[in-house]
Amino acid sequence: MLKTLVVYYSFEGNTRYIAEAIAKELGADIQELKPVKDLKSKGFGKYVWGGRQVMTKKEPVLQPLEKRPEDYDVIFIGTPVWVYTFAPALRSFFVKYPMKRKKVALFICHGGGPKDAMAKFEAQVGECTVIGKLDLMNVLDEEPEQKKKAALEWARKCVDAA
Ligand SMILES: Cc1cc2nc3c(=O)[nH]c(=O)nc-3n(C[C@H](O)[C@H](O)[C@H](O)COP(=O)(O)O)c2cc1C
Incomplete structure (x- = not known):
């Protein structure tokens, strides 16, 4: 039985909604990435400060993880898109926990x-086998149940193929 972990960062809940649903569906463990200091504003300021973090390739310090990625065979990794790339918390994650020989x-x-x-996201997991890729638009704002259903079908196929 392959051990599966879902790792994600979410600033406003969209990625969390999908990550939690996938973990529940698969009976997988889940690990949220929580920067010690995250963006403060959910208003327009988030684009300014978040954008700046992306541009400067900031690696925000993360709270300690409860799960150890190296203990798992299959890892689902989820991120919001910030300025056409993965969120800075993921950069911290990939630096601290380089992904090797995982699915x-x-x-x-x-x-x-x-x-x-x-x-760009995929380039961070170069030494792993990518078993699936999914992008979802406006998850919580437009038919969240539909998006969740599509994500669960996708997740199931990923583990079946793993
Ligand atoms: C700093 C920042 C930059 C963003 N840049 C993009 C972008 O380049 N392209 C895009 O489609 N959405 C962008 N968004 C929107 C988010 O990707 C989108 O709202 C996502 O669903 C948020 O996920 P979350 O709720 O898990 O944080 C950006 C949001 C923030 C806060």
Whole structure:
């Protein structure tokens, strides 16, 4: 039986909604990435401060993880898209926990303009086998149940193929 972990960061709940649903569906463990200091504003300021973090390739300090990624065979990794790439908390994660010889499934949540965010995300897990990729737009704002259903079908297929 392959051990499965769902790792994610979410600032406003979209990625969390999908991550929690996948973990529940698969009976997998779940690990949220929580920066010690996250963005304060959910207003327009988030684009300014979040954008700056992306541009400066900031690696925000994360709260200690409860789960050890190295203990798992299959890792689902989820991020919101920030300025056409993965969120800074994921950069911290990849630096501290380089992914090697894992089966990884990647999902991104965005607002309609991800550009090549998935390719940039995938480049971080070079030494792993990517078993699935999914991008979801406006998860909580437009038919969240539909998006969840699609994500669960996708997640099931990923583990069946793993
Ligand atoms: C700093 C920042 C930058 C963003 N940049 C993009 C972007 O380049 N393209 C896009 O489609 N959405 C962008 N968004 C929107 C988020 O990707 C989208 O709202 C996502 O669902 C948020 O996920 P979350 O609720 O898990 O944080 C950005 C949001 C923030 C806060």
